[in-house]
Amino acid sequence: MTDPAPSPSRPLWLRLWPLYLIAGGLIAAWALGLFDYLSLETLRQQQASLRAFVEDNLILAIAAYIGVYTATTVFMIPGALWITITGGFLFGLAGGTIATVIGATLGASLLFLAARTSLGGFVRKVASGYADKVRSEFQDSPMAYMFAMRFIPALPFPVANILPAILGAKYRDYAVTTALGIIPGVIAYTWVGAGLGATFARGEDPDLASVFQNLLPAAIALGVVSLLPVAWKKFFPKKANQIEEAA
Known part of the structure; x- marks a missing residue:
């Protein structure tokens, strides 16, 4: 018996359905005026x-x-900062932090899984130059790189959600580094939200610029620490290999 002829692959425009879904969510949010609600003034009122x-x-x-x-994470809607602050305002520091970490990790996971579909192939082609440069180092220490992506705020959150997928990260490692890596930033802005009632009562606005300035050095320090295994392998490859073989 002869093997059946392979079915033709679907055209690219049809395989990019996750991209259409994300774009549709952004357009719907804009059409409904949701961006206008993500503000300090809305929360005050x-x-x-x-x-x-x-x-x-x-x-x-x-x-x-x-x-x-x-949904905000999946559709990459600007304004997650205000939602994080709202979580602290409504549920307190502990409750708001836990709820935000769960929501952000779920949204990031859906983006990761979407990037593992045909959408990832499209993104991989678009970002082939950069991805090829960092792929080998990333695959040597994926956990370290993903923690650094979360700690250092220079990399946009949507990029940090998608890039590991096209670099071949395992979902388990991705989920762990996402949930743990976003905790410092989430706590900082949830704390702002937890004290927002008193701030409003005084007729003041929270000093978010000061929060960011205080958070930045700590975030960079955490990012540098998370990259120490990468530096160790780069400068002491023989010792790193001996340790890995002994383990």
Whole structure:
């Protein structure tokens, strides 16, 4: 018996459906005016109604918050900072941090999985020059590189979500580094949100610039520390190989 002829591959425009979904989400958010709601002024005006809703429907409010954060991450909608602050305002430091980490990790995971589909092949071609330069080093120490991507704020969050997928990262490593790597930044801005009620009561605005300036040195330090295994392998390859073989 002869093997059946292989089915023709789908055309590129059809295989890029994840890209259309993301673009559609962005367009829908813009058409509905959602960007206008992601602001400090909206939170100031709606603080009483939001807190009343949380008091009456805590579980539903947490689930809705996680869903909104997931969607915001997947569709790469600008304004995640304000949602993070809102999480602290509504659920406190601990509750807001946990909910934000869950929502951001879920959204990042969906983007990672989308980048593993045919969309990843398209992105890989677009970013082939940069990806080829860092692929070998990345694959030698993927966890270190992914932690550095999360700690150092120079790399946009959507890029840090997609790039590991096209560089061949394992999802388990990606999920761990995402959930743990975003915690410092999430705590910083959730803390701002947790104290926002008192800030509003004084008629003031939170000093976000100061928060970012204080966070930046610590984030860079964490990024440098996370890259130490990469530097060790680069400058002491024989010792690194001996340690890995002994392990």
